[in-house]
Amino acid sequence: xxxxxxxxxxxxxxxxxxxxxxxxxxxxxxxxxxxxxxxxxxxxxxxxxxxxxxxxxxxxxxxxxxxxxxxxxxxxxxxxxxxxxxxxxxxxxxxxxxxxxxxxxxxxxxxxxxxxxxxxxxxxxxxxxxxxxxxxxxxxxxxxxxxxxxxxxxxxxxxxxxxxxxxxxxxxxxxxxxxxxxxxxxxxxxxxxxxxxxx
Numbered sequence: 574x575x576x577x578x579x580x581x582x583x584x585x586x587x588x589x590x591x592x593x594x595x596x597x598x599x600x601x602x603x604x605x606x607x608x609x610x611x612x613x614x615x616x617x618x619x620x621x622x623x624x625x626x627x628x629x630x631x632x633x634x635x636x637x638x639x640x641x642x643x644x645x646x647x648x649x650x651x652x653x654x655x656x657x658x659x660x661x662x663x664x665x666x667x668x669x670x671x672x673x674x675x676x677x678x679x680x681x682x683x684x685x686x687x688x689x690x691x692x693x694x695x696x697x698x699x700x701x702x703x704x705x706x707x708x709x710x711x712x713x714x715x716x717x718x719x720x721x722x723x724x725x726x727x728x729x730x731x732x733x734x735x736x737x738x739x740x741x742x743x744x745x746x747x748x749x750x751x752x753x754x755x756x757x758x759x760x761x762x763x764x765x766x767x768x769x770x771x772x
Contacts, residue, residue: 601743603724611747612707615771616644620706622766628695629759637764642703667700695760698732705729706764708738708750726750733757742769 635653645666662673670685682688701711708726710716716731740751755762
């Protein structure tokens with residue numbers, strides 16, 4: 574009797590092992606056409622996290638206390654001695670940028686990318702970032718792209734920059750990257766998003 578039960582138990586266990594596993598969250602496969610459409614429509618969001626910039630000469634980190642994006646308009650609060658003492662604020666869009674630093678007169682430009690390069694000492698296309706941070710290529714500029722096993726962007730090459738995306742926040746619909754690496758020549762920028770909020 575005990576022997577029979579033992580063999581029955583083995584058969585049940587073996588049978589269960591042949592059954593397909595329930596898909597886990599990380600195994601979800603996304604249709605990029607649909608996901609890209611959702612991401613393009615996601616124009617009101619906020620996040621906080623940090624970023625780091627590394628060149629041959631120096632390495633700097635800063636906290637992103639708040640980044641609020643509404644359509645093409647952004648407001649970014651940063652804490653770092655990189656821009657000056659205390660915190661700094663960036664307000665603008667793809668065609669205009671104002672940088673506020675404590676104890677300084679605001680500086681502005683109708684060429685946001687050039688103003689960022691002047692402030693940072695390295696090129697950083699802030700006009701592309703609202704797209705790149707969602708793992709989307711900036712519009713109207715040629716690019717090449719690869720995808721991970723889930724069908725989400727893994728790398729992007731655009732305008733001389735190479736980007737990689739990982740640590741997706743899959744609790745969101747659509748999923749959003751948690752880590753973005755941006756590289757060109759000897760410049761390496763890493764954006765780490767601790768929390769996304771879709772509004």
